[in-house]
Amino acid sequence: MERISSWFENYSDDIYHYLVYYTGRKDVEDLVQEVFIKAMKGIDGYKGSSSPKTWLISIARNTAITEIRKQKVLRFVPFAEGIEIKDERKINPEIISEEKETYASLLRAISKLRKPYRDVILLRKISELNVEETAAVLGWKVEKVNLTLHRALKALEKELSTKNGGDHFEESLG
Known part of the structure; x- marks a missing residue:
């Protein structure tokens, strides 16, 4: 306990x-x-x-x-309301609004990816698990995690570039 x-x-x-x-x-x-x-x-x-x-x-x-x-909700629906942006610097409503929109765009783009791509991005980039941990969660081999992540990031980049020119891709995923 x-x-x-x-x-x-x-x-x-x-x-x-x-x-x-x-x-x-x-x-x-x-x-x-x-x-x-x-x-x-x-x-x-x-x-x-x-x-x-x-x-x-x-x-x-x-x-x-x-x-x-x-x-029986078999779709991934992103959200944007209620997102808290934590910033130790001076709070600027314009920056917060822009960050929320970037975040919402990223979530919308992730939601449009195939399920294996979503899973690997969520585990590796959002939950920050390492490759071995991600493989254990998904029941995959390490090589499959790496390959799928590479393909998922390419697909995400393509999805984001069709929406907003890909401006926020690199900074959004870190």
Whole structure:
């Protein structure tokens, strides 16, 4: 129980953000809770061969897939409302508005990609998992992760360039 509590403190924000991106919904608190309940019930199945974050994201992914199937919502719908841009510098409404639009454009472009491309971009670029962790979550070989990420980024770049000239591509994904 103490282990799960520690993981919750360390990784709940990561799981929350992953689920928001994966489901396209902002109200994923119940899913986050469900992930940690499943982790608590299945803690004996955690062998330590991957990081706790990787294991939890695998659970989160499966939980999200199950939830989407339950709701029969088989499309990925990005959101833009309610996005908080955290900036330690002076808050400038114009900059915040521009960053929200860039973020919304990026999400719209990601949502138009094939599912494997979306998955690998979300895990590698948004959740910042390494190649091995991404392979473990998706059940792929490392080579497939690298190849799919390369193709996904090319497809994303193409999608963004058709919408806005690709101006924000590099800065958006980091």
